Amino acid sequence: MKADINYLKEEFFRLYGDREREPVLFYSPGRVNLIGEHTDYNGGYVFPCALDFGTTLLVRQTDTAELRLNSLNFPGEVIIPVALNYLPVPKSWTNYPVGVINEFARNGIRAHGMEMLFMGDIPNGAGLSSSASIEMVTAVAMNELTGAGLEMMEMVKMSQKAENGFVGMNCGIMDQFAVGFGRKGHAINLNCDTLEYRYAPLNLGDRRLVITNTNKQRGLTNSKYNERRSECDRAVELISIHRPIRHLSELTVADLWMLDSYIDDPVVRKRARHVITENDRTLDAIRALESNDIELFGKLMNESHDSLCHDYEVTGMELDTLVYEGRKLPGVIGTRMTGAGFGGCTVSIVESRHVDKFMERLSEIYTHKSGLVAEFYLPGIGDGARIMQAAGSRQ
Numbered sequence: 001m002k003a004d005i006n007y008l009k010e011e012f013f014r015l016y017g018d019r020e021r022e023p024v025l026f027y028s029p030g031r032v033n034l035i036g037e038h039t040d041y042n043g044g045y046v047f048p049c050a051l052d053f054g055t056t057l058l059v060r061q062t063d064t065a066e067l068r069l070n071s072l073n074f075p076g077e078v079i080i081p082v083a084l085n086y087l088p089v090p091k092s093w094t095n096y097p098v099g100v101i102n103e104f105a106r107n108g109i110r111a112h113g114m115e116m117l118f119m120g121d122i123p124n125g126a127g128l129s130s131s132a133s134i135e136m137v138t139a140v141a142m143n144e145l146t147g148a149g150l151e152m153m154e155m156v157k158m159s160q161k162a163e164n165g166f167v168g169m170n171c172g173i174m175d176q177f178a179v180g181f182g183r184k185g186h187a188i189n190l191n192c193d194t195l196e197y198r199y200a201p202l203n204l205g206d207r208r209l210v211i212t213n214t215n216k217q218r219g220l221t222n223s224k225y226n227e228r229r230s231e232c233d234r235a236v237e238l239i240s241i242h243r244p245i246r247h248l249s250e251l252t253v254a255d256l257w258m259l260d261s262y263i264d265d266p267v268v269r270k271r272a273r274h275v276i277t278e279n280d281r282t283l284d285a286i287r288a289l290e291s292n293d294i295e296l297f298g299k300l301m302n303e304s305h306d307s308l309c310h311d312y313e314v315t316g317m318e319l320d321t322l323v324y325e326g327r328k329l330p331g332v333i334g335t336r337m338t339g340a341g342f343g344g345c346t347v348s349i350v351e352s353r354h355v356d357k358f359m360e361r362l363s364e365i366y367t368h369k370s371g372l373v374a375e376f377y378l379p380g381i382g383d384g385a386r387i388m389q390a391a392g393s394r395q
Ligand code: GLA
Pocket: 036, 037, 038, 039, 040, 041, 171, 172, 173, 174, 175, 339, 340, 341
């Protein structure tokens, strides 16, 4: 799944001409979350890592007042006049980069004319943060080309804002953070309330991470996701009548009794229970990894999925089939959905010697049960968003 830079450059010159002026090359990864799902917007812990595949961007400034956007993943060119503020276009992939350019503009950092060519090797809509990857590659490019000198943390926040305000997905900060701050061979232990973070080496020994794509077309993800967020807000509101809290992650499993006492709506109660127990599990899982107890880490991954299935109700037949059938196979240490859910991918830890059989068997069972064809990725853990090659330097 590696982008071919020479091919991308050829396409760039075919689209925009003028081979004498080299574009600048940027790259940004996708991410997989190991545990800590739907905790980020509840002020909790997450434990994601950046992948070694992502989005590549070639960009060149022009002296016209136009943004020209092309992608090898989507047909057609979009041309937008440089402006003080921009408007989203319904259902267009360009909302991700333009949302970020808009966020820069709102902060007084204006783009020149630009010719941009994107190429992503993260499957779209698979819950591996192709959106955050496009946003962050645009942010690092804008930062470099305008000389704005922003810190990574500012770009992460601006990209999240772009996704919330421009795209209309009320996401938390996890994806943009993981994509921005990723580090090779490490997962990131992030406190989404304080934004304090630590890198944890991901030493799985003779086991491998396996990502399995349900290949289910996700439809209503944004609206369902936003609905879960409101349910959590409602839980905070109801609990706060008795004990003021800012977010659900202030509570621990010792406080679970409050849910029965203070929340009369059984659905809202279940949602809150997921968040509180998941936050607890995430901390336990990080400790387990630190003490090299991968078996326990896997068990907590399994429990995380159960909670996302029964309490948070964001899984569905496809994800559940991969997870519950996968667990029966030899060598599987832990397996769960990753990302927002409602389709997308699972992440599993599997003993290396069993990986081939795992993929073969699960693929058969999944197709038999769902009629869909699963895809498998054996990712490495990569670095975060960055410039790869400045203008003028030839590869
Ligand atoms: C999506 C969002 C993240 C996070 C996850 C669920 O990926 O973009 O902010 O909420 O879902 O953990």
